[in-house]
Amino acid sequence: MEPKERIYLDYAATSWPKPQTVIDAMMDSVTLMAGSPGRGTHGMSLQAGRVMNKARLTLSKLLGFGNPNDVAFAQNATMALNLAIKGLLQPGDHVITTMLEHNSVRRPLEFLKRTQGIEVDYVPVTMSGRINMEAVKKLFRAHTKLVIATHSSNLLGCILPVEELAQLAHEHGALMLVDGAQSVGNLPLHVERMGIDMLAFPGHKGLLGPQGTGGLYIHPEVQLEPQMHGGTGSQSEEPEQPNIRPDRYEAGTPNVPGIAGMAAGAEAILNIGVEQIYKHEWSLTQTIVENLQKLSGVKLLGPALGEPRTGIVSFILENQDPAQTAFQLDRKYGIAVRAGYHCTPLGHSQSQTTETGAVRVSVGYSTQEHEVETLIRAVAELSRG
């Protein structure tokens, strides 16, 4: 029998549903604006430029930076991370990062290791997100250029001590790059107060915008080599990419409808309050953890009950492939979750799930209490076989 209700618990992949204001902003952009922003002088092109500027301003308020031009838009967090990593590192540089990184950090690093001889240390992180800082201190070398950490693990939901890592990085003359893919829009963040030199984020997850959007905050004193070269509508007579922000890092016609949607999502978050969103998601995860940990045959990953975490809870049912669990949750109960490997092979080895992968449930701003209760009942039934 087809389930009556559809329950979406895959917010960590992409948020859904999008607020109506996001949809309206995108529709307005497509129907009312034309011309490339920053390129034309007619009214519709100027309007598109104003939308872009407002988006930068809204993000600067949400993420805590003074100059709205210090954000470069990108197509997703992956592109933003590639710009940060490949734009900064040079042959021979050393990087300290964690074992909970997503492949969007690990793969560019491994690529540079192979092609440019950069060196990388991956530090272990506990299920609760703790890192042995004394061990990290010992890893710094004269040529350590960058520390990279995900703010929250996309497998475990734990929150990493990015402020402490930033402080250590600065004490040793290195910069701090944070992967905000699971934290932006879900966790209070202030890049200037937290000492974050670069913050990569997607627009389609916690920011509630559409897919194909994201960005990189870049501290005003950090210089990156652009990874994309082309038209910007500025200094067009020069052969080189202009040295002004954000043009330096934004070649080509931007995704104005997408950016309009992402900005409307950021605005919605400012209106609700990110602390409020965090509390809502945390409380739902506590209900899930409290109930699933009572079930025999369920192995939970990530922080213990009561500890801080974002809206992610991963688990495995004994004697059942996570893909099978996710399939049954979808077909029998109408619950969308993600299963398998979560683009973090070292994270799986840390949590001893390399052989199995895991089922990942992730809640969001609009998840209701009764939806997680349905999930808990469904997992209880499946765990009984």
Ligand SMILES: Cc1ncc(COP(=O)(O)O)c(C=O)c1O
């Ligand atoms: C921790 C983390 N980093 C990076 C990414 C990549 O984000 P995107 O798909 O927007 O490039 C993800 C996506 O799931 C993620 O969870």
